[in-house]
Amino acid sequence: MFGSHITGRKKTGGKADKRSVRAEEHEQQQLEGYSKKPLSVSLKDNQVFIQQEMGESQDIIFRSIRLTDTGQTNVLIVYVQGMVDDERMNKFIIEPLHRERYPADRELEPNELTDKLKSHILSIGIVSDIKDWKQFFQKLLLGYSIIMIEGTAKAIAANVVGGERRGIEEPKTEMAIRGPREGFTESVRVNSAMIRRKIRSPKLWMEQWTIGEISQTPVCIMYVHGLADENVLKDLRERLDAVKIDGILESGYIEELITDQKWSPFPTIMNVERPDAVAGNLLEGRIAILVDGTPFVLIVPSILNMFFQAAEDYYQRFDIATFLRMIRFVSFLIALLMPSVYVAIVSYHQEMIPTQLLLKLAAQREGVPFPAYLEAFIMEFVFEILREAVVRMPSAAGNTISIVGGLVIGQSVVEAGIVSPAVVIVVSFTAIASFVSPAYSLGIAARLLRFILLLAASTLGFYGIALVVLLLLLHLTNIRSFGMPYTKPFAPLKIKDLKDTLVRAPLWLMRERPQKLAVQNPVREQIEPEPRKEPGQ
Amino acid sequence: MSKRAASTCQPKKDGMRIKAMLLLSLCSLIVLSGCWDLRYLDKLGVVLALGVDVDPAGKQELQLTVQVVLAQNVAAESKGGVGGTPVTTFTETGDTLFEAIRKMSAKTSRRLFFSHTQMLIIGEKMAKRGISSLTDLIERNPDIRTDISVLVARGITAQQLLQTTTQMESIPINQIHEMIEVNQDSYGTNYVVEVHDLSMLAGKGKQQAALPSIRLEGKKALRNTVDNVNRIPASAYPVLSTMAVFKEGKLTGYLKPKQSRGLSWLQEKVKSTTVTLACPESQGHLVVEVHEASRQYQVERTPDGMPVIKIKLLITGSVQEIMCPGVQVVEEGTLNEISLLAEGAVKAEAEDAIRKLQKEWRTDVLGWGREVYLKQPGIWKRIEPEWPEVFPNVKSVVDCNFNIIGSGVRGESIVK
Numbered sequence: 001m002f003g004s005h006i007t008g009r010k011k012t013g014g015k016a017d018k019r020s021v022r023a024e025e026h027e028q029q030q031l032e033g034y035s036k037k038p039l040s041v042s043l044k045d046n047q048v049f050i051q052q053e054m055g056e057s058q059d060i061i062f063r064s065i066r067l068t069d070t071g072q073t074n075v076l077i078v079y080v081q082g083m084v085d086d087e088r089m090n091k092f093i094i095e096p097l098h099r100e101r102y103p104a105d106r107e108l109e110p111n112e113l114t115d116k117l118k119s120h121i122l123s124i125g126i127v128s129d130i131k132d133w134k135q136f137f138q139k140l141l142l143g144y145s146i147i148m149i150e151g152t153a154k155a156i157a158a159n160v161v162g163g164e165r166r167g168i169e170e171p172k173t174e175m176a177i178r179g180p181r182e183g184f185t186e187s188v189r190v191n192s193a194m195i196r197r198k199i200r201s202p203k204l205w206m207e208q209w210t211i212g213e214i215s216q217t218p219v220c221i222m223y224v225h226g227l228a229d230e231n232v233l234k235d236l237r238e239r240l241d242a243v244k245i246d247g248i249l250e251s252g253y254i255e256e257l258i259t260d261q262k263w264s265p266f267p268t269i270m271n272v273e274r275p276d277a278v279a280g281n282l283l284e285g286r287i288a289i290l291v292d293g294t295p296f297v298l299i300v301p302s303i304l305n306m307f308f309q310a311a312e313d314y315y316q317r318f319d320i321a322t323f324l325r326m327i328r329f330v331s332f333l334i335a336l337l338m339p340s341v342y343v344a345i346v347s348y349h350q351e352m353i354p355t356q357l358l359l360k361l362a363a364q365r366e367g368v369p370f371p372a373y374l375e376a377f378i379m380e381f382v383f384e385i386l387r388e389a390v391v392r393m394p395s396a397a398g399n400t401i402s403i404v405g406g407l408v409i410g411q412s413v414v415e416a417g418i419v420s421p422a423v424v425i426v427v428s429f430t431a432i433a434s435f436v437s438p439a440y441s442l443g444i445a446a447r448l449l450r451f452i453l454l455l456a457a458s459t460l461g462f463y464g465i466a467l468v469v470l471l472l473l474l475h476l477t478n479i480r481s482f483g484m485p486y487t488k489p490f491a492p493l494k495i496k497d498l499k500d501t502l503v504r505a506p507l508w509l510m511r512e513r514p515q516k517l518a519v520q521n522p523v524r525e526q527i528e529p530e531p532r533k534e535p536g537q
Numbered sequence: 538m539s540k541r542a543a544s545t546c547q548p549k550k551d552g553m554r555i556k557a558m559l560l561l562s563l564c565s566l567i568v569l570s571g572c573w574d575l576r577y578l579d580k581l582g583v584v585l586a587l588g589v590d591v592d593p594a595g596k597q598e599l600q601l602t603v604q605v606v607l608a609q610n611v612a613a614e615s616k617g618g619v620g621g622t623p624v625t626t627f628t629e630t631g632d633t634l635f636e637a638i639r640k641m642s643a644k645t646s647r648r649l650f651f652s653h654t655q656m657l658i659i660g661e662k663m664a665k666r667g668i669s670s671l672t673d674l675i676e677r678n679p680d681i682r683t684d685i686s687v688l689v690a691r692g693i694t695a696q697q698l699l700q701t702t703t704q705m706e707s708i709p710i711n712q713i714h715e716m717i718e719v720n721q722d723s724y725g726t727n728y729v730v731e732v733h734d735l736s737m738l739a740g741k742g743k744q745q746a747a748l749p750s751i752r753l754e755g756k757k758a759l760r761n762t763v764d765n766v767n768r769i770p771a772s773a774y775p776v777l778s779t780m781a782v783f784k785e786g787k788l789t790g791y792l793k794p795k796q797s798r799g800l801s802w803l804q805e806k807v808k809s810t811t812v813t814l815a816c817p818e819s820q821g822h823l824v825v826e827v828h829e830a831s832r833q834y835q836v837e838r839t840p841d842g843m844p845v846i847k848i849k850l851l852i853t854g855s856v857q858e859i860m861c862p863g864v865q866v867v868e869e870g871t872l873n874e875i876s877l878l879a880e881g882a883v884k885a886e887a888e889d890a891i892r893k894l895q896k897e898w899r900t901d902v903l904g905w906g907r908e909v910y911l912k913q914p915g916i917w918k919r920i921e922p923e924w925p926e927v928f929p930n931v932k933s934v935v936d937c938n939f940n941i942i943g944s945g946v947r948g949e950s951i952v953k
Contacts, residue, residue, distance in 0.1 A: 346578045351652030351680070358583065358653060359708075362608035365579040372578065455563070461574075 034133035039153045041110075043076045046148055049133075050078065060140075063094070067113070068102045074113075074150040083143035085162020092123040093145060093158060110151035117147065117156055126159035141216060168194075171273035171295070173440055176312040183273045184295035188218050191275070191290050191297065195222055198279035203227075209240050211254070215247030219254065220290040222278075227285040227513070232301060232482045236287060251291040251298050261479050265448050267441040268481035270302035277311040284514055301482035305489070305501050307439035308332070313504050321504040328436055329502060335434035335446045339376050340457035340465050342426045346372045348461030364420040373458030375419055379427040380454065382409055384447070387431070489514075582647035583608070585624065586710040588695025589634070589671055590660035597630045599663065601637035602696040603649065604710050611707070622763060623707045626699050634674045651681045655714050657732060658688050659748070660695040661788070668735075668746070669786035675732050683733040686717060689750040689781040691791065693757070700761040701753060704771050716777050717749050721808060725827075726797045727777055728806035743924060744904040746783040747800060750791060751775050784900035792893060799890030802850055802883060803903055805832040812854070814878045816861030817871075824858040825879050825941065836912040839932070844909045844916050846933040850883060855943035866944035879939040887935045899929045 040046050047062055054060055063077040075097060079089070100121060102108060108116065118127050130136050130146065131154060140146055143161035168190070171183030184191045196204060203225045211219045221236060239258040248254060255269045256262075272278055273295050278288045281299045289298040299306070308328045313321040345353055346361055353361070368375065386405045393401060410428070413419045430450070437443045449472065456464030479486035489497035497514050499505035588602035603626060610621045627644050631637030638649065657675065659668055675681045690698045699709070706712035721728045727749035738744045753773055759765045760773035779797035782789045792800060801807045807830045813822050835847040856866055856875060865871050894902050906924050910917040920927045 347575050350576065350578060350581065350650065351682075355583075355585070355653045355655065358578075359606055359608055359611050362578050362581070362583065362606070363611050365577075366609040368579065 034137060037133045038131065039133065039136065039148070039155060041151055041153050043074070043148055043150045047076065047078075053133075053137075065094070065097050067097070067100050068107055074110075076148045076150075077145060078140060078148065079145040079160075080140060080143065082163050083141075084145050084160045088124075088160045088162060089145055093147070093160065096121045096123060110149050111154070113149055114152055114154055114156065117149070122147075122156070122158055124158040124160065128157050130155040130157050138210070138216060142218075165190075174272065174274050174277070174311070174438065176274075176310070176315070178315045179312050180274070180276050182275060184275060184297060186293050186295060188220055188290050188292035191295070192220055192222060194275040195278055195282070195288065195290075198275055199224065199282060204282070207237070211240065211243050211245070212248040213244065213246050215249065217248040218292040219248065221287055222282065222290065223287040224282050224285070227283070228287050229285060232287065232484075235482055236289075236300060240289075248291060248293075250294045251289065251296045254289060254291055255298055260481055264475065264479055265445040266304070266476065266479060266486065267307070267439070267445065268302055268479060268486065270299045270306055270439060271296040271441065272299060273297075274311050280311065280314065281306075301484040303481060303484055303488050304442075304476065304486050307437065307442040309500070309504075310438040314507070318504050318506040322502075325502060325504055328438065331433040331436035332442070332446060335430055335437070335443070336449055337453060337465070337469075338430045338433070339380055339426055339450060340453040341462075342422070343373045343376050343454060344457040344461045344465055346422075347458065361420075361422055364422050367417050368420045369418065372420075372423070373454070375423045376426070376454055376458075377451075379419060379423050380430075380450065383427050383431055576648070576650070579608075580647055581650040582606075582645055584649050584651050584654050585708065586656040586658060586699055586713075587634075587654060588626075588658040588660065588690070588699045589663050590694045590696055591662040591666060592630045594630070598632045599634070599637065600628060600630045600696065601634055601641070602626050602628045602699050603638075603641065604699045605645070605649065606708065622702065624709060626696070628696055634671065635678075651678070654681055654685050656686055656688060656710055658690055658695040658698055658713075658751075660690050661692060662694070664689050664748075664781065664783070664788035667786045668783065668788075672732050672735050676736055683736070684731045686714065686729050686731050687735060687748050688713065688717070689748050689788065691750040691752040691778045691781065693753050697757065697760065698751065698753065698775060701773060701775055702761065702763065702766045702771070703774065704766045709775075713751060713775055716751075716775070720777050721801075721806060723809055724798075725801045725807035725810040726779055726794050728780075728801055728804065743901060743906050745900040745902045746786070747780045747804075747902045748783070750778040750781040752778050782894065782898060782900060782902055784898065789898045789900055792890065795886050796890040796893050799886035799888070800894070800902065802830065802887050803832060803848065803890060805830070811857065812879050812882050814875065814882055816859075816864065817874050817878065819861050819863065821860040821862070822858075823856060823861055823864065823875065825854045825875065825939075826857040827852055827854040828942075829853040834908045834912070836908050836916075838913060838916060842916060842919070843927075844905075844913055844920075844931055846905055846908065846931060848887070848933060848935045850887065850935070850937040852879070852883060852937065852939045853942055854879070854939065855941060856945060865949060866947075867949075872941050872944065876939045876941045879941070880937040883939065884935050884937040887937070891933060891935070895929055895931070895933075899925070901925075901928050905931060905933075 040049065043064070050060065050062075059081045061077075061079055061081050063079075065075045065077065067074050077093065077097075128139070130139060135157075136146060136155065139157035143163065144157040145160045146155050146157050148155040165187055166185055168182050168185055170181050174183075182194065184194065192206060201224065204222065205225045206220050206222050209219045209221075210216050219240065221233075221240070223233065236258070240254075243254065243257045245253060245257065251271060255267075255271065259268050261268050272281075278297050278299065282288060286302075287300050289300065291298070308325060310324075310328075313325060316324070346365070350358060365372065370378065386401065386409070390398065390401050390405075410424055414421045414424055434443050434446055437446070449468075453465060453468050456468045458464075460467065476487050477485070477491050485492060488494060489501060496512060499510050500514070582605045584603045584605055586604040588604070590600045590602070592598065592600045604624050605627065606624055607621065610623045627641050629637045629641045629644070631640055641649065657671070659671065663671075672687075675685070676683060698713070701709055703709040703712040706715065717727055717729050720726060730746070730748050735746055738746055752775070753760060754776045755771065755773035757773050765772045779792045779794055780800055781791050798807070798810065801810075807827060810827045810830075812825045812827065814825060815821075816823055830850065830852045833849040833851070835849070837845045837847060839845055856872070859866065866875075891903070894900060901924070905928065906917075909920070
């Protein structure tokens, strides 16, 4: 729905005039239009203006309080119901105001009252001044409570942001046997605090943007100053500045708008749900992008290798972690290649498999009405449908799908002789292998490419597979993520960085931070360089 | 809005068209498949063995029999059902193998597929007529492997052998194929010879061929029925015989079992075997198992310029079975005595084989010509033209060194 309003960073000749027309259309809707307009000194006028601008929405609450005995209303509190914490609101704004009573002779000047409110009365941590309607609406819609005073064009915004939100739960997409159980939430502040709790350093810096012309979504970047590459930072800032879109509802919007590779199935920006994973990446000199409203935090620059690393790798012993890493790489290859290799073998290269296996496969294919490649296509497609059904469906119906999917598709189809058991085995194994990847976004890439490979295998056999794989390798070596080659450290080869790729070297061997990322400060502040020697050795 | 889009997107349109064309051509790959060498697995008749006989009618050069797997029956078997036979055979005559293969298409509903062929079986009559021409097709055709093993059907035709049902392996050719390897691994009277081994013989030195042979025992008439394998034991079953010896590509004769193993010793083909010895000082036998055997050739020159072949057999083994009273294998002296006996036995087998091959059949199966060529090229150059005449008179010395490294857990024999 917001997609139609995107104007990307890429400017082509035709787009300039389109944009200006659009800008006019949107002028009234967007907050920029309010920036010149000051508040009125009259509370009445202000209230009327707000109601008019916001269409008399019922969730905008106006609460007036009299501070004097003369009968005149002189303080107006405006907030959005549900976005403020009612308890704090009552306790720290309304209650103190109620206690203030000024007799007619001791009435304060409006400006004096404003200062006094800020300095004495409101027991709120974050308080700021508001001078125009742009600031007013920004704060109001972030969940601030706005206190306006009769007789002055200034208002005070008090941070009582609250309301019901999802609490911190275990991350749903990145499970770990061992490791912290907390995952990010939808609130950018809660998320940034979770990162700060992991990296308690003054050098953990943050910068904030408000992106989305209408949605006004807070977007933060976090990095460790002195570790993160200044060039990448500069590049990232420019890209974020250039984002023009109506709304950011999820970090996927940002990912798509700032990514280097617009036409690649491979993700060049990683998303993570675990604070510990983000912290680990920040410590290696990468930058995190936090977007309000989503638990998925983006990491830049992201290279292929990172998608095979799970946070848990660093919590388990290195030998076990290495074994798991290798399983992941192998599984990725299986998920990518197995159906196409099967099709190539049974359609073109029957001489390549052992005789006994050939006879078994031939026996299974006996009487199957479809050629092998069509069979594989059908089953892969059926599997994708099943998978999508399970993801979207209400969880109560989950069992039904697994029974229908498992029994009907898996068993009956084979028993009826419509599909050979070998294809079912291949497809199921591929499916299992594709779930091994810790990064879902790379798994999707493999899903797409699998069909292309299947097509190549069914037309040209191994030759076709080799061609597509070659093209893929070419493509991979061409991709960059914020200036970093995607296939690093394999190509270009950085022997030192290979310690955290196919293998996960012991921590005491990984003394140096990944090259190129941490140019400014290449050596990790390390634990002892080597394991403590046994006394007496 | 749409008008503006149309006008502003003009330069992009060509790119879009190219992309659309690319996509279209990619999609057409699905439809176009099948033009190339796509072979449906269920449209192939997998040939496991080729059998070559003389054309019984005598009109054409040869008669080819192929053993083809019936995959549907193999599957029925694995599910526990009773299907038909797992294989069938097709027979056709022709002047060449390839002609016969293509003529066979008149009898088969599937394309014959030769990449998984495991054996070439040559009927006895065909073997006598000559085998040199048969391997050419297998060497030349990229579809057929050259590591398929070759066998002579002794006393029967290849067709009869291929039509025999077997009990241990449901696919008969698997049984025959495994038999040779098992025999070579545990007894050593036969050894595997593959097509490329045969074609290597044609090189310098003019080595002659020797092939393992197999015969049929029992009631041959019942061999091709399912009833055959429904009895214990089977009515007719293939049995491995001894090595068949060729001269100039024609079958000369079959060795006796001991000679056949003698040939295996000399060809370094023995992997493991047993040597039965008479007890040193009493009645009874003892058995020595061979673990390792190797052979070294040395070619020396006599004063008259003739080669002398010195053969050294190095064998390691252990005592396995003692049926002699009073033999104390715990004593080193006894073991030395046994090893001397074993050396004598092996040497006798080897010398017997040499005598038969060299003096009687005058065929250089042992590859002495090549040894002379490699080790005494000077002599070879001179004698090469008359090698067939020189060979029977070449002197040879066999020396055997049998090293016994163990005698099992018992010191004394149970037999008193």
